[in-house]
Amino acid sequence: MKTRTLLSIVLLAGLTLLAASCEKQKKEPVKASISGKAGEVEIVSSKAVWESEVGNAIRTVLQAEYPFTPQKENKFRIYNVPPEGFVNVFRAHRNILYVHIADTCKPKLAINRDVWAEPQTMITVFAPNEAAAAEIILDGNEQICETFEDAERERVIYNARKFENASLASSVRAQFGGSPWFPSSYTLKKHTADFVWISYETSYTTQGIFIYKFPYRDESQFSLEALVAKRNEVMKENVPGTLEGSYMITNPVIEPGYWKKSYKGRDFTEIRSLWETQNDYMGGPFISDAFRSTDGKNIIVIEGFVYAPKYDKRDYLRQLEAIIYSWH
Numbered sequence: 001m002k003t004r005t006l007l008s009i010v011l012l013a014g015l016t017l018l019a020a021s022c023e024k025q026k027k028e029p030v031k032a033s034i035s036g037k038a039g040e041v042e043i044v045s046s047k048a049v050w051e052s053e054v055g056n057a058i059r060t061v062l063q064a065e066y067p068f069t070p071q072k073e074n075k076f077r078i079y080n081v082p083p084e085g086f087v088n089v090f091r092a093h094r095n096i097l098y099v100h101i102a103d104t105c106k107p108k109l110a111i112n113r114d115v116w117a118e119p120q121t122m123i124t125v126f127a128p129n130e131a132a133a134a135e136i137i138l139d140g141n142e143q144i145c146e147t148f149e150d151a152e153r154e155r156v157i158y159n160a161r162k163f164e165n166a167s168l169a170s171s172v173r174a175q176f177g178g179s180p181w182f183p184s185s186y187t188l189k190k191h192t193a194d195f196v197w198i199s200y201e202t203s204y205t206t207q208g209i210f211i212y213k214f215p216y217r218d219e220s221q222f223s224l225e226a227l228v229a230k231r232n233e234v235m236k237e238n239v240p241g242t243l244e245g246s247y248m249i250t251n252p253v254i255e256p257g258y259w260k261k262s263y264k265g266r267d268f269t270e271i272r273s274l275w276e277t278q279n280d281y282m283g284g285p286f287i288s289d290a291f292r293s294t295d296g297k298n299i300i301v302i303e304g305f306v307y308a309p310k311y312d313k314r315d316y317l318r319q320l321e322a323i324i325y326s327w328h
Contacts, residue, residue, distance in 0.1 A: 032117045034094040039315050040077045045099040050080045057134040061141045066314045067257055068272040069285050073314045092117035095148050098124045107132050109140045111147055121151035156322035177294045181326045195238050206307040207316055213298040222269045224258045227290055246280035263325050275305055285313050287321050
């Protein structure tokens with residue numbers, strides 16, 4: 001009798017949880033998938049605000065020059081949607097910057113996720129007047145750009161994980177102690193004891209990833225000069241051009257960008273610059289991250305480069321950045 005009573009209680013509890021779950025699903029319907037192109041931000045504001053100092057501030061921040069591409073490219077593509085037109089598909093855009101100006105507003109920058117679609121990022125600027133809104137946007141330059149950059153990066157990583165080339169990742173992990181999430185479209189192009197070349201190629205574009213390692217000696221090996229010298233050495237040995245005697249090098253004229261960074265608990269040194277080909281005419285942008293191996297014995301470098309002579313390079317480079325940032 002006691003067993004039957006206990007069973008009844010368990011069944012009742014299960015049904016209650018199921019009912020609650022169903023009720024929750026009714027209250028929280030599945031959100032739409034995001035719309036819009038990668039690297040695009042929708043600006044929601046009145047036409048008057050768009051054409052005022054607020055619009056100028058937005059363009060200053062979001063259309064600043066993207067670093068280290070052969071031709072000038074803006075950080076983001078932007079377009080304006082008035083509040084009265086902000087319905088349906090416009091609400092599902094991947095990246096939204098909403099400008100809300102009212103006398104009662106306290107100056108603030110708010111960040112929200114998945115408001116109308118998934119995976120969506122929305123930044124709202126609250127301000128009592130146009131001057132205050134412009135100031136918030138200019139002061140929040142770094143936060144605004146990093147928020148949208150992070151959102152684009154996480155979308156690429158999510159898709160790479162969802163459609164992963166697991167065998168390629170397993171091979172890299174066995175050799176280097178870790179691996180990024182490689183999309184299924186990437187294939188192994190070259191493999192030696194200390195170097196791998198992984199590539200995604202179409203008729204007119206190449207997105208390549210190099211991973212190599214060398215023994216750790218001291219922290220001076222993470223200096224800009226040392227990393228560039230090592231890069232040139234590795235490229236000369238492993239990455240030939242199309243002509244005999246040609247090989248990849250780091251552009252010797254442009255001063256590379258150099259940063260110490262941290263992403264999801266992993267510290268690394270990052271270089272961005274342009275590559276070119278000694279004794280040939282190929283070139284493009286690259287991003288290179290260097291860090292110590294888990295056992296501390298080696299320095300591991302993972303690099304993404306783009307060759308797309310007919311196209312802008314920013315979005316291709318962003319995709320590669322996301323992949324190399326996903327190292328785990």
